[in-house]
Amino acid sequence: MSVKAAVMGYADRQSVRPGERIEFKVSALGPETYRADIVRLIAPEVGLGEDCPDFCEIELGTDVCGDYPTEWQPIHPGSAVRVPMPEGLPLGGGVTLSANIFPTLASAGRQGILGTYSPTDDSGLSLILEGGALALAVGSGGSTTIVTSSIVPVEHRWTAVAVTYEPDPGTVEFHARGMETHRLESALSSRERMDAAAPGALGGSHFHVGAVRAVDDRGVEHTALSFNGRIERPRVYARxxxxxxxxxxxxVAGPAPVAGAHADWDLSIGIDTDSVTDVSGNGHHGETVNLPTRAVGGSNWAGETDNWQLRTEQYGAIHFHDDDVDDARWRTSFTLVVPEDWKSGCYAARLRADDAEFYVPFVVRPTPGTEADAVLLIATATYGAYANLRLRVVFPWNELIHGRLTVLDDTDLLMLRFPEIGSSTYDSHTDGSTVVYASMRRPVTNFRPKGRIYKFCQDLLLVSWLEEDGYDYDVITDEDVHREGLSALEPYRVVITSSHPEYFSSQMFDATEDHVRQGGRMMYLGGNGWYWVIGYHPTRSGIVEVRRPDAPRLWAADVSQGHLSFSGERAGTWSWAGRPPETFLGVCFITQGFDECSYYRRTPASQDERAAFIFEGVDDELIGDFGLLMGGAAGYEIDRADFLMGTPRHALVVASSEEHSNLYDLMVTSLVDTLPPSNPDDPDRIRADMVFYETAGGGAVFSVGSIAWSGSLSAAGYDNNVAAVSRNVLNRFLDPEPFQMPAE
Structure with a gap:
């Protein structure tokens, strides 16, 4: 039986300069070979209408272009703590394994809690859950014995568990005691001794918490039988x-209550790292694998704070999931050294196997000292948060908010065919908890130049416009700005945003604001920008963290998780964190509607001489009553000005949208439980606002407050009022003449 062809890939980074290396990792099924080409992306594939730009990619002759032998590289999801322990467990005088556990999905089958057991070679010893009950897996080197108790820890309750094992004669004793002190229900308390013959091997290599060790047929060690739930203060005693x-x-807090531990891991240490610390003094330190969730309340969390930095001793738990994945860990298939003469722009490795196709986009930055005056800031933080948005494919809620059936293609369906590629921060883990970490170090199905007009595909409409109008521009990524701060933006006079820069770190917020403060110009050509606080992994590229404690309908978590683990910053919206986007962009997201888009109507403020350059040559009262994205330039996700929330007092609202459908009302209610009036005559109606203001340093900000804006640029061959307004603003913003603040 033939196998349907499939090809997927990812890169070790999303941003590279000429002369630097970028590694591509590819996995394919079906034909004997797959084809790889490097292309420069000029315009996305968004349809065949007369207003749609023709799809444009330029094939580039490089040494890496060509046919490669097909190789299927598996992904092994599931998080754990891994500790080097080449000598295995000290079984001579018996051993005791203990931990506090908070299981969240007992029905998931066999799950490792802690130990050295490996089903690959039937070695080692681990405390596990077997059918929801405490059990001991004992490998003898040729077979495995599972000794199962009748003790079933209660889901979503803390239970202290332990097992003692005496190799000769093979006696096993299980212990469990409920730890819930604020409940009136009866607490579990049990002790069970079993004289089962269970000879064991030492099980060298690695000790695992939250999973067991396995090795695939390529010889790659990975996690297996992952635990779902939280584990706290795992310990090993060599007696x-x-x-x-x-x-x-x-x-859980302070020194071990029983002296002489062989290993004692205090998981409250190093919450903002991948490290796990052994406080026994024996040096059995480890690291997390596949990013289990840290900064979660432990059994002693008292509800005094949602900030792990203030009561670190109450955050000694880690939440493990069987579907966590931070890196596919594939071997490198080919490496590109970016030629010195390549222009800054959007590029991709295009992979093809029979009729299967997959793109791995990346950005080429300019060589330092050769920068253009304008830069397009590609929203890789937002791409990461939405990476592999499974919700769109499997939840009927998606059809409700769009008012139509969901349209999918073969690339979308890869998420169902290969669920191990992981989910987005809008999805839930198999145990129902929310995904908080997302990685670009895996195949990402919605980071491509084709398919739905959204995110990167839509942002290529901005690239197409810049190319069509002949502008000299560079491209950089969110992570470039996060890592380098203001220095990444200082070479540029104008920063142009992508269509949906929703997720922003404090470093990115600081850098973009400081750039404008010292005379730079910001063109915010999107919607729902600067909305959620995010953190980037401190040392590993392409990994973001998102928590939404102020949006309970999007966030299935307890209230202990109010701060990011990567940085310790308050999680949630920037408004919740005390820094409303209105203070910088002049507008902030209010609602979304995915059925149709509308237009802007110019306001009397558009006649102000300060705004004359914006509408030069534009006599129309209505702006953007056309577009590829559901018929208009104002919609999808929209922002409005709010002077009470911080829109600068001298800002001009030069145009506002109107006539949005009632789906926009629905989404406001479902997201934030506040409903601005939809009456078209009410000044506080649901709308997108187009805003302009100057800064004291000679800079300026222009915001359109709508994701759909870029979808209208190409209408009538780029001869339309949306393109004209964008062109007018960019031309003036490129002019070095400083802007002047208006008189008070």
Whole structure:
């Protein structure tokens, strides 16, 4: 039976300069070979209408272009803590394993809690869940014995568990005690001794918490049988503890209540890292694998704060999931050294296997000292947050908010065919908890120049416009600005945003604001921008963290998780964090509607001489009553000015949208439970505002407050009022003459 062809890939980075290397990792099924080409992306594939730009990619002759032998590289999801332990467990005098656990999906089958067991070679010893019950997996080197108790820890409750194992004669004793002190229900308390013959091997290599060790047929070690839930203060004793000692092991803060631990991992140490610290003094330090969730409340979390930095001792738990994935960990298939003469822009590795096709986009930055005056800031933080948006494919809610059936293609369906590629921060884990970390170090199905007009595909409409009008411009990414701060923007006079720069770190916010403060110009040609606080992984590229404690309908988590683990910053919206986007952009997101888009109507402020350059040669009262994105330039996700929230007092609202459908009302209600009036005569109606203002340093900000704006640029061969307004603003913003603040 033939296998349907499939090809997927990713790169080790999303941004590169001439002379630098970028590694591509590819996995393919079907034909004997797949084809790789490097292309420069000029215009996206968005349809065949007369207003649609023709899809344009320029094939580039490089040494890496050509046919490659097909190789399927698996992904092994599931998070854990991994500790080097080449000598294995010290079984000579018996061993005790203990931890506090908070299981969240007992029905997921066999799940590793802690130990050295490996099903690959039937070695080692691990405390596990078997059908929801405590069990011990004992590998003898040739077979595995599972000793199962009748003790079933309760889901979503903290339970202190332990097992003692005496190799000769193979005696196993299980202990469990409920830890819920604020409940009136009865707490679990059980002890069970089993004289089952269970000889064990040492199980060298690695000790795992939250999973067991396995090795695939390529010889790659990975996690397996992952635990779903939280684990706190795992410990190992190289002796048999008695019941009295075991009853004291549930203590999590401070020194171990029972001396002489072989290993004692205090998971409250290094929350903002991948490191796990052994406080026994024996040096059994480890690291997390596949980014389990840190900065979550432990068994002793008292509700005093949602900030792990203030009560670190109450955040000694890690939440593991069987579908966590931070990196596919594929071998490199080919490496491109970017030629010195390549222009800054959007590029991609195009992969093809029979009729299957997959793009791996990346940005080429300019060589330092050769920068243009304008730069397009590509929203890779937002691409990361939405990476592999499974919700769009599997949830009927998506059809409700669009008012129509969801249209999918083969690339979208890869998420169903290969669920191991992981989900977005809008999706839930298999245990129902929300995904908080998302990575670009895996195949991403919605980061491409074709398909739905959204995110990167839509942002190429801005590239197409800049190319059509002959502007000299560069392209950089969010992560470039996050890592380098203001220095990434200082060479440029004008920063042009992408269509949907929703997710912003504090470093990005600071840099863009400081750039304008010292005379730079910001063209915000999108909507729902600067909305959520995010963190980038401190040391690893392409990984973002998102938590939304102020949006409970989007966030299935307890209230302990109010701050990011990567940075310690308050999570949620920037408004919630005390820094409303209105203070910089002049507007902030209010609602969304995915059925149709509308237009802007110019306001009396558009006649102000300060705004004359914006509408030069534009006599129309209505702006953008056309467009590729559902018929208009104002819609999809929209922002409005709010002077009470911080829109600068001298800002001009030069145009506002109107006549939005009632789906925009629905989404306001479902997202934030506040409903601006939809009455078209009400000044506070649902609308997108077009805003302009100057800064004291000679800079300026122009905001359109609509994701759909760029979808109208190409209408009538780029001869339309949306393109004209954009062109007028960019031309004036490129002019070095400083803007002047208006008189008070």
């Amino acid at each position: 048999l503890l008695d019941g009295e000692d075991i009853s004291r092991l549930s203590k």
